[in-house]
Amino acid sequence: MPEIAAPVLEYICELLIRDRSPAFLLLDQEGCMQDWGGSPERYGIGSLEKGKPAEDYVDVLKGFFPSFPSPGLGTGDEEQITLSCVRTGRGVSADIHIIPKAKGYWVIFLDVSREEALQARLQQKLNDMTLLRDRSEKMMEKMTADGSLPAEIFLFLDMAVTERDADGSFHLIGEIPQCLKPFFPDILPGQKGFRPDEKFPFLENFLFDAQEWWSGNRPGKLGSGQWSETDPLGKECEFEASAICLGNRKILVIAPACYSYQEKQAFIQKSRELSLAYHRLAQTEAELSQSKKIAEDANAKIISSIRYAKMIQQSMLPNPENIRYFLPESFFIWMPRDIVGGDFIFTACVRDRFIIAVIDCTGHGVPGAFMTMVAGFAMRRIIEDEGGHDPAQILKRLSFLVRTSLQQDTAYSLSDDGLDAAIVSIGLPAEGSGFGVRGPGLPLTSLIFAGAKLPLYYMDKDEVTVIKGNRKSIGYRRSDPDFNFTDHNVPVRKGMSFYIATDGFTDQLGEKDQRRLGTRRFIALLKEKNSAPFIKQRNRLLRAFYAHKGKNEIQDDVTVVGFCFNE
Template identity: 30%
Template sequence: NNIAAIYIGQGNYDKAREKYFESLKLKKEIGNKQQISIAYYNIAETYYNQGKYDLALENDLESLKLKEEIGDKQGIAASYNHIGDIYFKKGNYDKALENQFASLKLFEKIGAKYSAANTDISIANAYSGKLDYSNATKWFRQAMQLAKEIGSKPLLQDAYKGLSEVNEKMSDYHNAYNYHKLYTDLKDTLLNETSSKQIAEMNTKYDTEKKDKELIQKDAEISKQQAESEKQQIQRNAFIVGFGLVLLLAIFIFRGYRHKREANRMLEIKNEAINKQNEEIEKKNTLITDSIEYAKNIQSAILPSEEELKKHFQDYFILYKPKDIVSGDFYWIHEQEDNLLLAVADCTGHGVPGAFMSLMGHNLLREIVSSKNNSNPSEILDELNLKVLKTLKQDSKNTSAKYGMDIALISMDKKRNTIEFAGAHNPLYIYRNKECIQLKADSRSIGNSMDKEEKGFNKQFFQLQKGDMLYLFSDGYTAQKGGSENKKFFFKPFRELLQGICELEVIEQQHLLNATVLSWQGNKKQTDDILIVGIRA
């Protein structure tokens, strides 16, 4: 089950299901009905996540049958809930409601308030599917009240979202807006709480486990050296005894043999201890990797969703290839009245350090535009530079370590079809009729102290035309080493590549960019995080 859970976390439901079937076979041999019912439930969950609802329903019903035989009320309620979800996905809202109400009755009877509130939301969604918005509103409100009572922010967030969507469908835009505002505020709160907590935990765990690993390796080496030394000493003693008296020779040979046998036994014990320590090291490495995978989920959560991007852009692509599990590159959007802010940033480093910087950069950008209602890209970069310096305590007197980011930031006026651009090292490329127009960035990074005579970041204005192709990017693509001479890709070939593909469909552009860099890279390692955002005006 633990191995299956790892596959679930990786989204490999076929592999997870293989492990669950192996577990089911063993549990059937033992005859433990409760464990068998859990196995069927887990198998149903893998089919559900793959959209194979008939197979999911078949295994859920097997699980429910066993739970009813042993009187597992909690399990019965969970199965009814899951069966209701399956019918909801199949569009059979009446059957969905029948099972969800059965689930709710049991959850309320055993006092499982969290599960009851979650089921209230499922019932509301089913009524919404039936276009019965009055009952949908009633059950979303019941879920909201129960979520407040038990202090569950995730459930309260789901209830707010559902009430916003239902009111919008009923053309009650005032309440729809109010509930959507409550939903987004709570979403930001949960994201900040989760991000801060997980980053702190991951950092502590990383440092502790790194030290443990070093100590275990050192102990293993010492134990091995001691065992080898003891063996050599015994062999040396045996050799010296060989030169003794004939009468004593047999006695000393016997004693040497006995000592050697004991030493070998001790050596075997110590080798077993070394093997055990190596297993512990492997487990700790797995835990570190799992922690970083969790950080990847946090980082993915702060990036704009596909739904949000499609809301603003009809024709776009994003090529996002972290060097490690997590990335120091990120992209960010923010709508402000008639203006849309879009940023592509490349933070110092990659992997875990780069991910820390990307989370900080995302939060600072959101803080700046929210508090000052500012859509001027140069002023935003000036403010971002000051906040990074202050947050990381980097000033002109402290030059031992400099961290920051390179960034391209545009503000798009939707009505006038214009953009304003400011950049720190990262430029903006605009292709019109296959000609490249470069809006160059300032030659300094965010996080560098300015001299008194230095001005802020420069702002550039550009009038867009229909069909213009805009590219914002980090330097990871051009820095990739490869080819026959193991050189960087460089900017000139990059611009020529964009010139050749800029009039193609955006999805084809994304595939060609990815195929080109993979071909250039060959069997070498990826040099840096890669991020390219392309938008057609």
């Protein structure tokens, strides 16, 4: 670029300041004010404060930052946007230029009120020409009383007027206007056999509609709508055609299309809005795609960790084969609502007593699983280290250990978690010693049950009895550390069966009626086909549970333990 002399640059700057009233805003990467200058008050921008979003002062910038491409990429082709003819706060029209820079943006306002006024004057001229054309068309309609049409009139009109002949071709009335000569350079005035649809394929379908219009001798005119053609020099032109009935004469008029100033401005504005919307949509789509990938990667890591935690939690459950060594006819169901859960089963032996505990901790999923770890370690301490064997005493001690482990006995604790539990202590024969020598077929002497909100169900001679636990939960802040739970002694006879279930089984909502499965239905399931092998009760309970649930999600962790004495 040649060097510009200093006087010329001074003149250009003086002219720009005088005629354009420039104003600028300097924004940071988030679109907040850093500095300003020029004449922002001319555009209704006042009371500026550093650090405030620019969109608070200029409505058209709302939602623009920070979605605009990041500045300072150093590629030399950073995207710039110009918003043309924007009506500002004081009614002044301005072009707004948004220019990325290092760590921010320049927003420049230039007054274009003069150009807008010039466009208004041009629009007036366009309106005058449109009015002239309308008057000319009306003149054509009036000049058909004697069946003749003066061709000289068309020398002054920028349109081609043709009449359809009996063979379907057209002849030209008057001369071809300048705007159509590039498309029909050889057509002479009055020439017959003229077929405009050969040059303008768009007219082919329109002429079918025009023929129906002419056949009906309808008043007024039928418009074709606007279409585009490209002349031999590559210039794109817009045209429109009209079919007119003048008595028995079928007139086809082809003229340049006239867009109103309002239509042009609306098109420009809509194009600007669509461009801006597309830009923002592309930015949002890219951000969402990146966020989705980050979320999917994080979720995969979390799921992998939880699945590993499930393996740890399952290792804490008793081995069914070990239980069957002492209770040959027994089963258990353990179904966490999520990958891990807040229910668990604990078994141990102390002082010639076999202990089974079913525990339902606060919540489910990961929080519930953490609580099972706390409760599991507490149970091992009570039974294996301290030698506890009385169910009521175990529950009392468990409540104390859970409260103190979570520091819920203090005023500053943030948690308030606990559990419900049912514990059964089964007496083994007095002769012999050591748990390892007990086996199938040895007589059992007694069964003691204590519960914290979880019941014990037992069946004797086809009748189901429910022993409710105390209406006290364990380990919460409000839990009474001095509360004494109640032991229930149940004489054991041959043929008796016992069941413990958490509320996840009975509280499950059904797909059809959205009602709980309920305690009554659970008891009825225990009575069904009770003569069948005991182990098959597990499958029967699961089938009934899933049939009731249907397509509903499992609402809570589900645990059921069952055992019987047929020896």
